[in-house]
Amino acid sequence: MNRSIHDVVEVRACPTIAVVFALLGVLALIACGPRGQESGALDVTIISVAPDPATVGDAVLTLEIRDVDGNPIEGATIEVEGTMTHAGMQPVIVATEALGAGKYATRDFRFTMGGDWVIIVRATLADGTTVQQRVDLKGVQGEMKMDMKSKDSSQEGK
């Protein structure tokens, strides 16, 4: 049961070491810079949602996708992920079909819950590069109908 002063010092140092390592870890990550930024420049617009207004259930989203110069993106493979501002739900990930002139329509998309949705568009361009853009879609109506037209997210720009 006897402990030397070395044991005591070792034990006392434990939390200090843990805290120092945690701080070093955070600093190392900070040094790497921010992560998860948009991986490319796309101008994505949701030009229509059917049904309108967006309601829980099956839906078709029609998107218009342009590059930074405003040229329509043609011949790309577009995947659409619908998720929400709250973590912990299963996202809806679907393919799209090209309608021409940079327009794409989702296949088998479904709003599984009412509230604020986030549409993430992932495009694999004709030259093989991949880009991704996020578009917010507020106020998808739940099963109970109510006036939610004015819903607006406050989470942008943090």
Place this chain on the structure above:
Amino acid sequence: MAALRTQQSRQRDLLNVPVVGGFLRWKHARTSMQAVLLAVSALILYDGFWGPQLAPKNVAGVLPWVHWRGLVVLALLIAGNLFCMACPFMLPRRLAKKLFPANRPWPKVMRSKWLAIGVLLVFFWAYEAFDLWASPWLTAWVALTYFAAAFAIDGIFRGAAFCKYVCPIGQFHFVHSMVSPLEIKVRQPALCGSCTTKDCIKGRYSQAPKPQNDRSFREVESVQDSPNTMASGLTVEDHPHPGPLPQGRGDSFISERITRADSGEILGSQIERGHSGASRNPVDPDEPGKAVVPPADDTPSQAMRQVAAPAGLQLVQSGCELWLFQESKKGNMDCTFCLDCIQACPYDNVGIRLRAPTSEFRRLDTWRSGVGTLVKRTDVAALVIVLVFAAFVNAFGMVAPVYALEQWLANMLGVRNEPLVLGVVFMVGLVAVPFVLVTSAGWASRALVAGAEPLGATVTRYSFALIPIGFGMWLAHYGFHFFIGALTVIPVMQSFLVDFGIPILGDPRWELAAIVPESWLAPLELLLLELGMLVSLTVGYRIAKEQQRTAARAARALLPWAVLIVMLFFAGAWLMTQPMEMRGTILG
């Protein structure tokens, strides 16, 4: 027969379970768990501040709100207060204890749960008003504020002031661990009677030279040379106890005050004991006046015993910093499962014992070390009531009808400020409605048995019966999020590593989410809520039976509370049938 009882007793102790018990006995067990969670916290802070600001894609959006909350309630259900045990905020706090004196007493006026109740109310309101669940950035700020608060408060005040009086998460754990199946308690009470050192509360000291900056009563993990050595740098004063004594105690009690030999500072542990030395109970000086056995008068003792070694000794193992003296500790209230008492006891006489989850609600009017008499703790009762109703209000904030209520309130008040409207919702839901309901139930309960007990005392007594139904609702709510989103951490971590060019886990599989079929969730939620209701009714009857002379009177006394419990059950069941909505701001 005695051998069989001993064997059964050993089997009911987590410390005797292979591997787990060995780990928990390891002197670095808690630190290692805290270090893991500190690393996770560091990840949360980084991603919250510098990661993608979309909660489902961010570690700070997923781990705290889906996993941590779910695992907390599940741990409380199947074990105990495991998350206080592994609390990462305690490591910087321990650093603060090393850097600063940390020897000020917590202000007397704040020695209750009222401050923590205020912090809880603010947190529940802020969670909805600022959509903390949707903002990794704000979540990181909340975590950082926690670290800073624990560091600052425990760097100034002695003991575990932050845990006992401030931490809202800790209060949540304290209250709900009252229905947990594990409790840290003495194995053989008779052995404590012969213990002269009381290391479990005083801590243990070594002969090692004291570092220059070691000016306070602080924690270090190690063990002491001799289990019977009262080497402490402490003075123990004995003086007659002038106030009322704990139930069942004789008149020949004296009290002890543990004081630093070098500075004369009262460290905070006072002990009452019989002259025979057969029984000792601590009096917690950090507790509000009448909530605990009143301490002896503050005058110096006539018979001062100098049991201390010379100044300069070093504390090598803390005793309980929340002033829970094992010998008379009852239940899990205020117990952080820090294991200090287990490490400190030289007789290996403290275990993590299995118990009936309702056992803590027996004899609420007996005095409990560090807590006092629960039926006299109106602050604890208020904490319980706020947490019970918060379970329902918090869930209400996630279903569609809350928007109709917000719109109606905004129109009625003529305001478009959502935090203000939510402030009204929370004040009504967490303060006004609970006050009216529990006061009405208490009044009716007294009227039905023509009881002479003051209304406040009746409300305080029966409020503890509401804990299980509230816990059932928290389990249903947080359990839902956990079961439906437990696997979302995988793609988030995959994405994290991919962004840093280390795709060792592969590309993110964003389709991963639930760990149980969705069709199981509604029945599971309802089952948890029903269990909560049944346990609440059982506990309520037990409380009534202990107070009333006959079963018929107990049933009458319980009736209004039973109605309230059933009402809460139906409120929870109704909430579960409502469509969920993940919402941002509704008022333009």
